[in-house]
Amino acid sequence: MSVYPGxxxxxxxxxxxCLVIDRTGSMRPIIxxxxxxxxxxxxxxxxxxxxxxxxxxxLRVRVIWFGDYLADGPGAMVASDFLTLPEQNAAxxxxxxxxxxxxxxxxxxxxxxxxxxxxxxxxxxxxxKKRHIICLFTDAPAHAxxxxxxxxxxxxxxxxxxxxxxxxxxxxQYPGEMDxxxxxxxLFAPDDGWWHRIRTEWENTILRPADxxxxxxxxxxxxxxxxxxxxx
Amino acid sequence: MKLNCPSCGARYTxxxxxxxxxxxxxxxxxxFLAQVWCPNGCRVMDPTARVCPSCGARxxxxxxxxxxxxxxxxxxxxxxxxxxxxxxxxxxAANYRTPLMSEAPTSRYSTPKSSPAEPAPAPAVxxxxxxxxxxxxxxxxxxxxxxxxYSASPSSKSAPAAFVPxxxxxxxxxxxxxxxxxxxxxxxxxxxxxxxxxxxxxNGCTDxxxxxxxxxxxxxxxMRPTLPTAPSSxxxxxxxxxxxxxxxxxxx
Numbered sequence: 010m011s012v013y014p015g016x017x018x019x020x021x022x023x024x025x026x027c028l029v030i031d032r033t034g035s036m037r038p039i040i041x042x043x044x045x046x047x048x049x050x051x052x053x054x055x056x057x058x059x060x061x062x063x064x065x066x067x068l069r070v071r072v073i074w075f076g077d078y079l080a081d082g083p084g085a086m087v088a089s090d091f092l093t094l095p096e097q098n099a100a101x102x103x104x105x106x107x108x109x110x111x112x113x114x115x116x117x118x119x120x121x122x123x124x125x126x127x128x129x130x131x132x133x134x135x136x137x138k139k140r141h142i143i144c145l146f147t148d149a150p151a152h153a154x155x156x157x158x159x160x161x162x163x164x165x166x167x168x169x170x171x172x173x174x175x176x177x178x179x180x181x182q183y184p185g186e187m188d189x190x191x192x193x194x195x196l197f198a199p200d201d202g203w204w205h206r207i208r209t210e211w212e213n214t215i216l217r218p219a220d221x222x223x224x225x226x227x228x229x230x231x232x233x234x235x236x237x238x239x240x241x
Numbered sequence: 242m243k244l245n246c247p248s249c250g251a252r253y254t255x256x257x258x259x260x261x262x263x264x265x266x267x268x269x270x271x272x273f274l275a276q277v278w279c280p281n282g283c284r285v286m287d288p289t290a291r292v293c294p295s296c297g298a299r300x301x302x303x304x305x306x307x308x309x310x311x312x313x314x315x316x317x318x319x320x321x322x323x324x325x326x327x328x329x330x331x332x333x334a335a336n337y338r339t340p341l342m343s344e345a346p347t348s349r350y351s352t353p354k355s356s357p358a359e360p361a362p363a364p365a366v367x368x369x370x371x372x373x374x375x376x377x378x379x380x381x382x383x384x385x386x387x388x389x390x391y392s393a394s395p396s397s398k399s400a401p402a403a404f405v406p407x408x409x410x411x412x413x414x415x416x417x418x419x420x421x422x423x424x425x426x427x428x429x430x431x432x433x434x435x436x437x438x439x440x441x442x443x444n445g446c447t448d449x450x451x452x453x454x455x456x457x458x459x460x461x462x463x464m465r466p467t468l469p470t471a472p473s474s475x476x477x478x479x480x481x482x483x484x485x486x487x488x489x490x491x492x493x
Contacts, residue, residue, distance in 0.1 A: 104483050165488050236258065
């Protein structure tokens with residue numbers, strides 16, 4: 010039964026979630042959380058949405074793991090395509106369980122490049138009400154864009170600076186590359202440096218502050234789910 | 242409890258992060274936007290709660306993006322302000338950038354891009370206009386400066402008070418070896434080519450036991466270089482549905 014009696018009903022949502030996860034060694038706690046719950050992600054999100062009187066008609070999840078181009082080379086960023094849940098639950102579980110928390114080099118990571126990759130994901134374009142959610146997890150500050158440009162495998166088409174990345178996200182009257190009404194950015198990151206700037210300047214963005222180098226150990230699966238469900 | 246979105250007026254239930262209609266991040270506690278988190282991960286529905294209704298933990302409250310009451314009026318004012326006075330959010334110029342701490346070189350990879358490398362410090366010049374360089378031993382290591390044959394100090398007992406050493410510009414003290422010593426060789430020990438079983442002393446000694454950790458002659462830690470391994474394919478070891486992201490994924 011809905012916990013929101015009387016709340017409007019009838020909204021069907023096509024939801025795309027892009028999980029962007031720092032895969033360096035210190036992130037083991039949150040990576041383990043994702044691994045342990047990958048199989049139940051669809052069930053738990055739909056249950057929470059039903060409790061709010063909303064129906065998720067389509068749920069796709071993409072995973073991007075990021076590190077540091079200078080330290081990790083061409084394999085710094087790996088990703089899946091969007092996986093349709095629950096049909097591809099096993100594939101999602103395989104994607105997340107096969108990744109080891111390692112690498113990264115110095116403390117900051119190339120999180121802004123990973124965010125750019127996420128923005129340019131192939132989001133669903135149906136006629137139903139859409140939610141395009143980027144959920145980024147990191148306990149490290151981000152390098153400036155282009156920091157690893159000298160490394161092999163660095164994408165030449167990556168935004169050259171933060172302004173260009175902001176243009177991709179959109180601001181004010183400028184819609185950016187994602188659907189203005191569908192996009193959401195949920196940051197689980199330290200509230201400093203570039204992440205702080207994104208929190209204060211970008212629209213449709215919330216940041217859950219993380220302890221630097223703490224691996225988001227204090228972020229439980231329930232909190233992660235609530236944040237996503239409350240943002241749909 | 243129902244609240245109204247301050248941006249579009251749509252009604253919403255506390256707990257949602259964004260407005261259903263306009264995507265605005267929600268207000269709570271009057272005109273103050275905040276996100277509430279239970280540190281134990283409990284679901285907190287009441288944005289005005291001070292303690293978690295489930296576990297009693299003190300609620301963590303966090304100001305949301307673009308909603309800080311201190312910055313909102315400033316943004317509104319800045320919209321009408323000259324471009325030079327606008328905050329970075331308005332980005333008046335394509336190349337406008339606000340320096341951040343995160344841009345400072347913090348890693349072993351980075352060097353300041355905007356400032357050229359600092360020039361090497363000029364060698365010390367003595368009062369006689371002679372370039373002084375500390376002598377080095379045969380391993381290229383700096384040793385304590387040897388005492389000159391004749392002191393320039395008037396109070397020295399080794400030379401008359403009126404003695405003034407004669408040096409030609411460009412002469413170096415190291416060119417004048419102390420009496421009874423040999424001129425130091427200013428060469429750095431040559432590191433042999435890397436091989437899988439190579440052990441070498443960083444000071445160039447050769448009479449060490451290759452199974453020891455430290456050189457028995459000079460006490461330095463023996464070096465066992467790690468051979469570079471052949472770079473593996475980025476796809477190697479990845480799960481079936483994962484692949485490295487390339488430039489084609491970044492293109493529109």
